[in-house]
Every structure is written in C-alpha cells, then in structure tokens.
Amino acid sequence: MSAKVKETATEPKSLQDAGYRFAQQAGGLVETARYVYGQCPDFVNNVPDEVKTALYAGFQLRKHELTGDKYYKLAEGGTYIPLDKKPADDVQGIVCMTINVAMSYSQQEFGKMKSTDPAKHAIVKPLRDAFSDFAGNNMRDLKARIKSIVNAGKPRERAPNDDFNVALKKAFDGFDKRAKTAKDRGDASADPVKFRLAVDAFWNTYNK
Numbered sequence: 354m355s356a357k358v359k360e361t362a363t364e365p366k367s368l369q370d371a372g373y374r375f376a377q378q379a380g381g382l383v384e385t386a387r388y389v390y391g392q393c394p395d396f397v398n399n400v401p402d403e404v405k406t407a408l409y410a411g412f413q414l415r416k417h418e419l420t421g422d423k424y425y426k427l428a429e430g431g432t433y434i435p436l437d438k439k440p441a442d443d444v445q446g447i448v449c450m451t452i453n454v455a456m457s458y459s460q461q462e463f464g465k466m467k468s469t470d471p472a473k474h475a476i477v478k479p480l481r482d483a484f485s486d487f488a489g490n491n492m493r494d495l496k497a498r499i500k501s502i503v504n505a506g507k508p509r510e511r512a513p514n515d516d517f518n519v520a521l522k523k524a525f526d527g528f529d530k531r532a533k534t535a536k537d538r539g540d541a542s543a544d545p546v547k548f549r550l551a552v553d554a555f556w557n558t559y560n561k
Contacts, residue, residue, distance in 0.1 A: 408495070425476055451480075482538060
C-alpha cells in the first residue's frame with residue numbers, strides 16, 4: 354500500500370493560532386516523553402537495546418509516511434532512473450523503493466550490496482542515510498525532553514568552564530569521531546588518518 358506523503362494540515366491563520374498549535378503540539382510531546390520515561394527511568398543515561406529498537410521502529414513508521422514510495426526505472430547499463438510519479442502497472446523494469454524496504458537489509462547485506470549490486474546500493478543508501486539522520490534527531494530531542502522532566506524543579510548548577518587546552522581536546526575528539534562516521538558514509542573528503550596526523554602536528558607545535 355502506498356504511504357501517505359502529503360498531509361492535509363492547514364497553515365496557521367494568525368500568530369495567535371500558530372502559538373496555540375505550537376503549545377498544543379509541545380504538550381503532546383511532553384506527555385509522550387513522560388510515557389517513555391515511565392517505561393525507561395534511566396533513559397537519559399542508558400537506553401537498553403530493546404527500548405531503542407522499539408522507538409526506532411516507531412520513527413521508521415513515521416519516516417515511511419513522510420517519504421512514501423520512490424519509483425525507479427531500470428535503464429540500460431543497470432542503473433535506476435528516478436521517476437516523478439507512480440508509473441502504470443504494465444510498465445516493465447520498475448522498482449519501488451521505500452524506507453521500510455531500505456531498512457530491511459541488515460548492515461552486512463547492505464555492505465555487500467555495494468559490490469554485488471551497486472545500482473541498487475545507490476538508491477538504498479540515500480534512504481538509509483535519511484532515516485539515520487531522522488531517527489538520530491528524534492532520539493536526541495526525546496532525550497532532551499525527558500532530561501527536562503527529570504530536572505524539573507532542581508536548581509541549575511553552572512559547570513565550570515574548561516580551560517583552553519581541555520576545550521581544544523574535546524573539539525578534536527569530536528571531529529575525530531565525525532571524520533570516522535563521515536568516511537563510513539562514503540564522504541570522500543573525510544580522512545580520519547590524515548586528521549589524526551594533523552591533530553598530532555598541531556599539538557607538537559602548540560606545546561613547544
């Protein structure tokens with residue numbers, strides 16, 4: 354069954370209406386976060402695999418609704434050409450790809466696909482990447498909302514500022530992880546080895 358892509362929600366009629374809708378949605382998000390917190394009280398510090406799996410399944414359902422079905426026609430040379438709309442049923446060489454199908458491949462199967470079926474890999478990868486970003490953003494938002502519930506009413510203590518060297522190390526560590534992730538996703542500009550060598554050279558110069 355084809356997924357719903359466009360929704361029928363109308364735009365706010367005024368700033369007052371926009372404020373009402375925003376507050377209404379925010380209230381629903383708080384209740385959802387409160388429910389998750391009730392199911393997993395240590396969510397902020399540790400998310401068990403079974404909880405993450407269940408939440409990601411829900412994220413996937415929503416992303417599938419938003420993305421819908423993607424149609425491609427198999428062209429000469431074994432490449433898939435994207436189509437703007439669903440073709441007639443009698444058209445040959447059509448492939449329908451969805452978030453659900455793209456995510457049904459295990460990491461191992463998807464990894465092998467790059468060499469065994471590069472054409473399919475080229476249409477599966479963008480969907481998997483898009484879902485990864487979507488799920489990650491939702492997970493971070495959910496964790497932030499649960500954290501606000503946990504800390505409600507507690508006095509806020511300002512953490513001491515890091516000294517400059519500590520701040521630099523944290524920044525480099527963050528970009529080191531980002532370089533590795535980017536390379537795994539196929540970003541040709543990311544080179545974790547060169548980045549680490551550059552960081553080492555920086556410290557050698559900076560600490561003289």
